[in-house]
Amino acid sequence: MIGLPSLRALDGAPGPRIWLAAEATDMRCGFDRLAQRVQSVIGEDPLSGHLFLFRSRNGNRLKILTWDRDGYVLWYKRLEVGVFKLPRITPGDSAVELRASELAMVLDGIDVSKLKRVPRYERAAGSNKNDLQRVMA
Template identity: 50%
Template sequence: MLSLPPSVRILLAKDAADMRKGFDGLCQLVRDVLEEDPFTGHLFVFRNRRGDRLKILYWAGDGFAIWYRRLEKGTFRFPSPNEAETTSVTVKAGDLLMLLQGVDLSSVTRRPRYTREAI
């Protein structure tokens, strides 16, 4: 089970990333491509061109951590960004969990839920 506080955003990078990149290379992608601050504590998710490898970069309070996953069969299907999201797609923790389990998020039907309007 993936348990994250509601303040943590999860951003899926739209474009493929070089999976040879480590901490510094992924931080640079977060700054330059996603135009975000890597020290925020948010999760930044990158996949390779074939879609069978995934890296998640996050700031753990006293250093960076990378979570890496390679599939032996199949691919990760990222949702396509809308007009407002040009470089990344923001998803919820449940969506990330489904994505890691192989669910295509475009085929998921969501029921209407209450959302509080921003003040």
């Protein structure tokens, strides 16, 4: 049985990105139609190895599509009671990028739309230790 990658594997620096399609998707879609939606709705390459999430209209079903070396992998989860509590999506956006921890929370039943992320320092590419010291001064 194939399981979802661990958080450690997903949080690795060059690891796969996680994209959630903003609009509901027909859960009858299979590998090929979901791959088409990755290109047309999310605007990404379905063969990239990233994870692409799709939710049902009523929110109790979730599909995750990814490419694994020689073929697509499709995870499908249906909740018997309740709905997945997904992050808020800005109107007009076709997709939102999730962190691995957010995906884990969604799958674990945590309402990520109510979570508040506190600001964190993020070092710009190409910056060095002296830049950080100037900011802290």
